[in-house]
Amino acid sequence: MNTDFINLTTENLADEHLCCIIRSKKLHPGVEAKRQWLSDRIKEGHVFRKLNVKGCVFIEYAPLETAWVPIVGDNYYYVYCLWVTGTPKGNGYGRELMEYCLTDAKAKGKSGVCMLGAKKQKSWLSNQSFAKKFGFEVVDTTKDGYELLALSFDGTTPEFAPNAKTSKIESQDLTIYYDMQCPYICQYIETIRQYCEVNEVSASFIQVDTLQKAKELPCVFNNWGVFYKGSFETVNLLNEDYLKRILKK
Known part of the structure; x- marks a missing residue:
């Protein structure tokens, strides 16, 4: 298995492919906007880890305290995206990326990892059934059918902000x-x-x-x-x- 993964840094961000499906040799406004957004977030502990290919194999997560989501909790990581699509799919890369995030969380003394889900899988959200295989459980819900999934290491859980x-x-x-x-x-x-x-x-x-x-x-x-x-x-x-x-x- 190819285990040549790269974490984006402020030093390599300008040169690395961002792993989404957009393919363009010209500057793409969405990609450049993403680079700018990431350049500020990486300094806050945001992690973007990808397979070293021009394909869609990556995970993005950040400390919940600085994650741009209306979710509150102490000492958690929040997973924005975990995607493996196209030719690389079926090679275990998703598991490697999730295991990297969980290992990183434990090494940094985090209380757990959380992510957004739904009662019925929604487009543009990472696969919640995959996350549940690692022990993620529903810890909060909304009346709209969305769920907060969390894997707690110490019994504490995050929650949606009341707003x-x-x-x-x-x-x-x-x-x-x-x-x-x-x-x-x-x-x-x-x-x-x-x-x-x-x-x-x-x-x-x-x-x-x-x-x-x-x-x-x-x-x-x-x-x-x-x-x-x-x-x-x-x-x-x-x-x-x-x-x-x-x-x-």
């Missing part, structure tokens, strides 16, 4: 909260913005650009959150068809 369970905002417009953690966000925002302009749909796009804003969000969040008519809809990135379904409500 994350609100799932309501005053605005009735299509409202999207987003950050630059995912390279796809730039293109999805632009697609939705164009659709709304052409079809005269009132929409607000709110960039989450500080840790405080992320912790105070009125919904669960991994890097994206959608509201319509004042109610929370999804953490899934929206293509045009998905957007049309929401707007029909």
Whole structure:
């Protein structure tokens, strides 16, 4: 098995492939935005570990205290993403990456590791059934069907911040909260913005650009959150068809 993994650092960040599916020889606005976002997060203990190939084999996690999600807890790691797709799939790389995260957490004296899940697997969220094989359990839920999964080493557990369970905002417009953690966000925002302009749909796009804003969000969040008519809809990135379904409500 190829075990040539690389952790991104502030020194190699500019030169390394970021492991998402975007393929472009030209500068891609989403990828460059992600690099900038990572350059600040790495200094906070954010870990991006990837297989040394131009493919989608990576894990991203961070100390929960500095993770841009409305989840609270002491001394945990939060896993944003764990993906293995394409040709590398089926070679045990996902297990290696998860085991690396768990070993790292124990070595640093963490209380455990947590991640966002759902009663039914959602697109754009890491595979929760895979995480449960390592002992992750549901420790908190929302009325929208989202779950907080955690593997505790000492019996303590994190939880969704109370505001994350609100799932309501005053605005009735299509409202999207987003950050630059995912390279796809730039293109999805632009697609939705164009659709709304052409079809005269009132929409607000709110960039989450500080840790405080992320912790105070009125919904669960991994890097994206959608509201319509004042109610929370999804953490899934929206293509045009998905957007049309929401707007029909």
